[in-house]
Amino acid sequence: MTRRKVLAMAAAVLLAAQAGAEIPPRIAIIIDDLGYQLAAGKRAIRLPGPVAYAVLPETPRGHELARLAHESGHEVLLHLPLEAVNHSGPAEPGGMTLDMTREGFRATFANAMATVPHAIGVSSHRGSLLTRHPGHMAWLMEEIGNREDLFFIDSYTTHHSIALDLAVEEGIPATRRDVFLDHERSVAAVEREFERLKAKARRKGYAIAIGHPFPETLEVLERELPRLREQGFELVTISELLQAGWNRI
Numbered sequence: 292m293t294r295r296k297v298l299a300m301a302a303a304v305l306l307a308a309q310a311g312a313e314i315p316p317r318i319a320i321i322i323d324d325l326g327y328q329l330a331a332g333k334r335a336i337r338l339p340g341p342v343a344y345a346v347l348p349e350t351p352r353g354h355e356l357a358r359l360a361h362e363s364g365h366e367v368l369l370h371l372p373l374e375a376v377n378h379s380g381p382a383e384p385g386g387m388t389l390d391m392t393r394e395g396f397r398a399t400f401a402n403a404m405a406t407v408p409h410a411i412g413v414s415s416h417r418g419s420l421l422t423r424h425p426g427h428m429a430w431l432m433e434e435i436g437n438r439e440d441l442f443f444i445d446s447y448t449t450h451h452s453i454a455l456d457l458a459v460e461e462g463i464p465a466t467r468r469d470v471f472l473d474h475e476r477s478v479a480a481v482e483r484e485f486e487r488l489k490a491k492a493r494r495k496g497y498a499i500a501i502g503h504p505f506p507e508t509l510e511v512l513e514r515e516l517p518r519l520r521e522q523g524f525e526l527v528t529i530s531e532l533l534q535a536g537w538n539r540i
Contacts, residue, residue, distance in 0.1 A: 315525045316492035319499045319532050323370055326350025331504040336360050339516050340526040345370035345414045348385030348403035361409035366528050369410040371403055373418030387421060393430060400434045412529065414444035415454060422452035432461040442533055446501060464533040472502035481511040492524060497532055
């Protein structure tokens with residue numbers, strides 16, 4: 292049985308079991324951009340609880356960090372670079388661009404998957420240009436769907452993104468992030484965004500945050516994640532949110 296069928300069956304069971312039950316607000320955390328800095332990546336993987344790790348393809352430490360995260364019991368995602376509206380410098384390894392042919396898109400995706408072992412999902416990296424193009428997003432969802440065991444997370448770097456819409460249309464388990472924890476790199480800013488994450492979770496029942504292996508981010512998460520349960524929250528995996536039927540447009 293494929294992961295997609297398991298997710299669908301689990302969602303039906305969970306939704307039935309939760310009818311009328313008191314469910315604590317759920318929070319999921321994804322740490323993005325692993326693959327370059329080994330020490331920072333290892334520190335991130337030591338975070339308490341079921342944090343997920345999104346690994347960039349074709350990076351010097353990506354394979355090793357994906358393996359370490361998996362061996363530590365964490366979910367691993369392929370953090371797939373998608374072309375942005377404004378991006379200076381050379382193209383990112385494994386990146387998907389607007390000028391690719393269909394065959395080039397397929398080959399690049401397959402190679403990216405091969406460089407991140409144990410990936411059970413795909414999340415978008417950058418993508419403010421590509422995620423608004425229906426043709427290329429249809430290609431991406433086709434590639435994800437062909438694997439039959441992957442989910443999709445829209446990092447939602449632009450409000451014009453249609454990636455989640457197309458994922459849902461194709462029957463791919465999918466959702467998008469609610470909060471970027473460290474758009475501003477300071478402990479005070481991360482603390483503020485973490486409080487905003489909790490407020491969103493209280494309001495709608497769940498919330499997803501994306502952070503990066505910055506010292507400021509890790510300092511806050513190392514301190515705050517162990518406190519979530521006593522504050523009335525449940526820290527869960529991305530898979531658990533999808534199993535609970537929380538994919539949305």
